[in-house]
Amino acid sequence: MKILIVEDEKELVNSMVTYLKSENYLCETAPDFKTAMEKVESFDYDCILLDITLPGGNGLHVLRELKANRKTDGVIIISAKNSISDRIEGLNMGADDYLTKPFHLSELSARIAAVIRRRRFDGSKLLTLNEITIDTSAKTVSVNNKGVDLTKKEYDLLLYLATNKNRVVSKVAIAENLSGEETNIMDNYDFIYAHMKNLKKKLSAAGSPDYIKAIYGMGYKFEV
Amino acid sequence: MQLLKRTVRSYFLYSVVMLLIAIPVFYFVLKEIVITNIDEDLLATKTRIIPLIRQSILEHGQSAEFPDHDISLEKAPRHMEKDSITTIDELDTTSFQLVPKRLLTSHVLINQDSYRLQVRISMTNQNALIKSIIIVQAILLLVLLIGLLIINRNLSEQIWKPFYKTLRQLNAHKIDQDAPIVLDKSSIKEFNDLNDAIQRLTQRSYQAYISQKEFTENAAHELQTPLAVFQAKLELLMQSASLSEEQAVLISDMAMAAQRMSRLNKNLLLLTRIENNQFPEKERVSFQDIVQKLLQQYQHQIEQKQLAVQTDPQGDALLETNRALAEMLVSNLLSNAIRHNKEGGMIRVRLDQQRLEVANSGQASSLPADKLYQRFQRNSTDSNSLGLGLEIVHKICLINHYAIAYTFEGGLHVFTIRF
Incomplete structure (x- = not known):
């Protein structure tokens, strides 16, 4: 999987590359508008992470160029701006998703996975981890081909952990993913425990080993 | 109280007081002048008539008949009083009305006989004159006063117009919604100075408001990227295999603090965006x-x-x-x-x-x-x-x-x- 990161903040790019590499993504970077245009014109990517405010130009022009050339690269806009009009403009221009800075790397990874899944043409929207299979189009989960009845929150939780498998996902990131970005109440993270407990119970009842490990008070890890 | 009412009221009060004082004073002064005049006439008549009477008595043994009733002469006991002039009301023989008259009583000694001479002059005409003069005067004063009031009022309204306009504009002005106030030029220096001062003031507060808004916006905005870096590094740190529990708790606390910062930032940005009216879709x-x-x-x-x-x-x-x-x-x-x-x-x-x-x-x-x-x-x-x-x-x-x-x-x- 090839990913292009168009972003001028070097340290942020480094962190993104480090995190995504462990997911076996091949990352290329473009620190400015010109490089971004060159790379986009010459190569195809599975997903492009696009900052809007770039040295030398507007990221939305890169997006326009892509669409004008009928390229099918998935695009996630990453902006510090979180303005609704920018978001709507970006999505209208054909971006697949929009992420506001600051974001969690685990969230970014989950969004990239979703974009790539959606763009797969072989119809395979299944995520398989040993005996667990997640059907992302039907939003169902099965263990050893036996369906497991999960609530929406539990499904979201499992998918989030699974797309970040073998990495520690922080409580904060999980809470934000589950309750949405605009939630006002983030005071306590207790509600994660409740959902996590139920999810683990249901999975083990269906015959799956306990893959989800709590890492001290810090977060959770889906180990396969 | 309104400014215009206040000035007009002062003028009005002063004018009324002046009218009330001026008309009686004027009346009495006029009357005094008229009486002095009549008295001089009486005395002049007396000095003119006494030689005539004396001559007439010496020649004819009796006084000549006076054709009018204004002069009368009669014998009287000897009297050493000086001449006296008084105002009397006397019945007029033709109109049978009481008529105010000025009466000069004088005692003269002719041939050892004592006579009393009385000369009167009617004051009716003079009084009528005074009356008409006073009325004309009062009307004139009244017209003058009303005219002055009206002119003053209109003039004040005219003069204060720019002031009221400025006041209206200031009242309608909202620092967080409008551009700095722009006021018209006035022909009066003081108002121009006032408008200039107000314009400078609103300009300054507008700029202060804008820069405060921009500061919040920029500060929050510029913090987004370092926050993103911080949060990303923390997440990478979480991935290290050799974390002790103590370190994990520290990292977790930092992650929560970072989360708080990012929420704070997002809300500050949201506030400036609401203030900038960046949510137009309905x-x-x-x-x-x-x-x-x-x-x-x-x-x-x-x-x-x-x-x-x-x-x-x-x-x-x-x-x-x-x-x-x-x-x-x-x-x-x-x-x-x-x-x-x-x-x-x-x-x-x-x-x-x-x-x-x-x-x-x-x-x-x-x-x-x-x-x-x-x-x-x-x-x-x-x-x-x-x-x-x-x-x-x-x-x-x-x-x-x-x-x-x-x-x-x-x-x-x-x-x-x-x-």
Whole structure:
């Protein structure tokens, strides 16, 4: 999987590359508008992470160029701006998703996975981890081909952990993913425990080993 | 009292007093002059007539007949008094009316006989003259006065017009909505100076307001990237295999602090965006849907505090407004109602086409109403409260022209929004 990161903040790019590499993504970077245009014109990517405010130009022009050339690269806009009009403009221009800075790397990874899944043409929207299979189009989960009845929150939780498998996902990131970005109440993270407990119970009842490990008070890890 | 009324009233009072004093004074002065005049006439008549009388008596033994009744001469006991002049009312023989006259009584000694000479002059004509003069004078003064008042009034209105215009513009001016005030030039120097001073003042406060707004916006904006880096590095740190529990707890605490910073930043940006009117899109929004959705979303927090939620009578408000702002409005009110509630407390949401009311139990005393909607005015010790929620609510109400009110009744904190 090839990913292009168009972003001028070097340290942020480094962190993104480090995190995504462990997911076996091949990352290329473009620190400015010109490089971004060159790379986009010459190569195809599975997903492009696009900052809007770039040295030398507007990221939305890169997006326009892509669409004008009928390229099918998935695009996630990453902006510090979180303005609704920018978001709507970006999505209208054909971006697949929009992420506001600051974001969690685990969230970014989950969004990239979703974009790539959606763009797969072989119809395979299944995520398989040993005996667990997640059907992302039907939003169902099965263990050893036996369906497991999960609530929406539990499904979201499992998918989030699974797309970040073998990495520690922080409580904060999980809470934000589950309750949405605009939630006002983030005071306590207790509600994660409740959902996590139920999810683990249901999975083990269906015959799956306990893959989800709590890492001290810090977060959770889906180990396969 | 209005400025114009004040000046006109002073003028008017002065004029009336002057009129009241001037007319009697004028009358008496005139009368005095007339009487002096008559008296001089009387004396002149007397000096002219006495030689004639004397000659007549010496020649004829008796006085000549006087053709008019204005002069009379009769024998009188000897009298050493001086001449006297008095005012008398005498019956006029032709008109049978009392007529005021000036009477000169003089005693003369002719041939050892004592006579009393009386000369009178009627004052009727003079009095009539005085009367007409006074009337004409009074009318003149009155006309003058009214004219002056009218001119003064019009002139004042004319002169003060730019002042009132400036006042109107100042009253209508809102620093957070309008550009700096632009005032017309006036032909009067003082008003020009005033307008210039006001213009400079509003210009300065406008600039201060803009730079304050820009500062918040830029500061929040520029913090986003370092925050993103910080958060990303923390997440990478979490991946290291050799973390001790102690280190993990530290990292976790940092992650939560970073989360708080990022929420604070997002809310500050949101506030500036609301102030900049960057939510122009409007659609038909059902507040009931929003309330239901959010209560669902906050289900866990509600259960955790064991809050009783009352949502009846539940009507609906269908309003033409911005959906994102409407959701933020309700979500801030509801999350406050949950956050500042006590264990086992209650939340009451009432909704109809006119109003949304969110009431909750909580601390047992009323909140300070004057500081309620100000930035970072926290009323709880809850360190997770950002102190921006109610300001966001207030700003959203402001741009949507909703009225927001807070009351504390029956142990409940009630926020009412009238659409």
